[in-house]
Amino acid sequence: xxxxxxxxxxxxxxxxxxxxxxxxxxxxxxxxxxxxxxxxxxxxxxxxxxxxxxxxxxxxxxxxxxxxxxxxxxxxxxxxxxxxxxxxxxxxxxxxxxxxxxxxxxxxxxxxxxxxxxxxxxxxxxxxxxxxxxxxxxxxxxxxxxxxxxxxxxxxxxxxxxxxxxxxxxxxxxxxxxxxxxxxxxxxxxxxxxxxxxxxxxxxxxxxxxxxxxxxxxxxxxxxxxxxxxxxxxxxxxxxxxxxxxxxxxxxxxxxxxxxxxxxxxxxxxxxxxxxxxxxxxxxxxxxxxxxxxxxxxxxxxxxxxxxxxxxxxxxxxxxxxxxxxxxxxxxxxxxxxxxxxx
Amino acid sequence: xxxxxxxxxxxxxxxxxxxxxxxxxxxxxxxxxxxxxxxxxxxxxxxxxxxxxxxxxxxxxxxxxxxxxxxxxxxxxxxxxxxxxxxxxxxxxxxxxxxxxxxxxxx
Numbered sequence: 001x002x003x004x005x006x007x008x009x010x011x012x013x014x015x016x017x018x019x020x021x022x023x024x025x026x027x028x029x030x031x032x033x034x035x036x037x038x039x040x041x042x043x044x045x046x047x048x049x050x051x052x053x054x055x056x057x058x059x060x061x062x063x064x065x066x067x068x069x070x071x072x073x074x075x076x077x078x079x080x081x082x083x084x085x086x087x088x089x090x091x092x093x094x095x096x097x098x099x100x101x102x103x104x105x106x107x108x109x110x111x112x113x114x115x116x117x118x119x120x121x122x123x124x125x126x127x128x129x130x131x132x133x134x135x136x137x138x139x140x141x142x143x144x145x146x147x148x149x150x151x152x153x154x155x156x157x158x159x160x161x162x163x164x165x166x167x168x169x170x171x172x173x174x175x176x177x178x179x180x181x182x183x184x185x186x187x188x189x190x191x192x193x194x195x196x197x198x199x200x201x202x203x204x205x206x207x208x209x210x211x212x213x214x215x216x217x218x219x220x221x222x223x224x225x226x227x228x229x230x231x232x233x234x235x236x237x238x239x240x241x242x243x244x245x246x247x248x249x250x251x252x253x254x255x256x257x258x259x260x261x262x263x264x265x266x267x268x269x270x271x272x273x274x275x276x277x278x279x280x281x282x283x284x285x286x287x288x289x290x291x292x293x294x295x296x297x298x299x300x301x302x303x304x305x306x307x308x309x310x311x312x313x314x315x316x317x318x319x320x321x322x323x324x325x326x327x328x329x330x331x332x333x334x335x336x337x338x339x340x341x342x343x
Numbered sequence: 344x345x346x347x348x349x350x351x352x353x354x355x356x357x358x359x360x361x362x363x364x365x366x367x368x369x370x371x372x373x374x375x376x377x378x379x380x381x382x383x384x385x386x387x388x389x390x391x392x393x394x395x396x397x398x399x400x401x402x403x404x405x406x407x408x409x410x411x412x413x414x415x416x417x418x419x420x421x422x423x424x425x426x427x428x429x430x431x432x433x434x435x436x437x438x439x440x441x442x443x444x445x446x447x448x449x450x
Contacts (some may be wrong), residue, residue: 010344011391033390138389139378145390 012052085114093312097125231269243270271312400449
C-alpha cells in the first residue's frame with residue numbers, strides 16, 4: 001500500500017510560526033512524524049511522499065491550497081493518505097480536515113488523521129477521515145502514531161477500523177435488524193426499568209454543564225440586557241446575519257425603542273415559521289414588556305443595546321465565541337443580568 | 344525543545360564525544376523537562392525538529408538534581424536557583440528527568 005503523508009511546516013521541519021506562510025511542497029519518502037509512522041507500520045505500507053504546507057498559507061488560500069495539495073498528492077498515486085496528527089492545533093487540524101475532504105471527494109481513497117477532540121477540524125471534517133483521538137499537544141505523539149498506524153493496518157488488510165479506535169464520524173449507515181424499531185425500543189426500556197445494561201442505538205450528544213451565576217440581589221436597581229438566538233434584527237437585517245449557521249452576531253441600539261413592530265424589526269432566523277415574529281418581534285425579544293417593567297420600577301434599567309444571532313445550525317464553538325464577545329461587552333456596560341430568549 | 348536548541352545540541356554532539364557531554368535542563372515543570380531530556384537522548388518525541396529519529400543517547404540532568412547541585416558553588420546556586428527551587432515541584436521534575444535518563448541515556 002502506498003501512502004502520502006500531509007504535514008504542516010512545523011512537523012515538516014521547516015520552522016515554527018514564522019514559516020506558517022510556507023507554500024505547498026512535496027518531498028520523497030517520510031519526513032518527521034512520518035519516520036515514526038513508518039517504524040510503526042513495519043512492512044504493511046510505504047510512505048512514498050510527504051506534502052508539507054504552512055498552516056497560515058493553507059487556511060488563507062483555502063481553495064488554491066486544496067487544489068495544489070491535491071495535485072501533489074495525486075502525482076504519487078497513493079492508496080491512502082495520512083494527515084497530521086494535528087493534536088489541538090486549530091489551523092493544522094482544519095488543514096488536515098480540508099485535505100481529507102478533497103482527497104475523499106476527488107480520489108475516493110481513505111484518509112487517516114489524529115486530533116484532540118476539541119480541535120475544530122474534528123467538528124467540521126470528521127466525516128471525511130478516520131480521526132484518531134490524541135492528546136492536546138505534540139507530547140502525545142508517542143500514543144498518536146501507534147493508534148493511527150493500527151487504523152492504517154486495518155484498512156490495508158481490507159477491514160473497517162474497529163469502532164472506538166477513532167472519533168465518531170457522524171455518518172449514518174443503513175442496516176437490517178431482525179426486530180422492528182418499536183420492539184427493540186421496548187426491549188431496551190424494559191431492560192432499563194429492570195436496571196439491566198442495554199446499548200442505545202442512537203447516542204445522544206453530550207452537553208457541558210454551566211454553573212449558574214449568583215442571583216440578582218435587587219432587581220429594581222439592576223441593569224438588564226436582552227440577548228437572543230432567535231434572530232431578531234432591525235428591518236432589512238443590516239448585518240446580513242445568516243438564516244442558518246450564523247457566522248456572526250449583531251449589536252443594535254435600543255435606547256429609543258419602546259416597541260418592536262412589523263415596520264421596524266424582523267427575524268433573520270430560518271429555522272421556524274417567521275410569520276409571528278415578523279408581525280411582532282416582541283414575541284421573541286420582549287422589549288415592550290421590559291419597558292413596562294422599567295416604568296413600573298420592577299427593573300432598574302433596560303440596557304441600551306440588544307444582541308442577536310441565529311441559533312439555527314450554528315456550531316457550539318461559534319456560539320461560545322459569540323457569547324464570550326457579548327459577555328465582555330455586557331461587562332463593559334456594567335450590565336447586572338441578561339434575559340436570553342430563543343425560539 | 345525548540346528547533347534551534349535541537350540543532351545546537353546536535354552540532355555539539357557531532358563535535359565532541361557524546362559520553363563527555365551532559366545537558367543541563369532548567370524546565371519549570373516535570374513534563375516539559377522530561378520531554379527535553381527525551382529529545383537529547385531518544386530523539387524528538389514530537390518528531391518535528393533536527394533530533395527527530397536521532398538517538399544521541401546524551402545524559403540530561405535538571406539543575407535541581409543533587410548530582411548537579413553539588414557541583415555548583417553554593418553561593419551562586421543560592422542566588423540563581425534557590426528561589427525557583429522553593430516554588431516548583433522539585434520532586435516531580437527530578438523523578439521524571441531521572442526516569443527518562445535511565446531509559447534512554449547511552450552512557
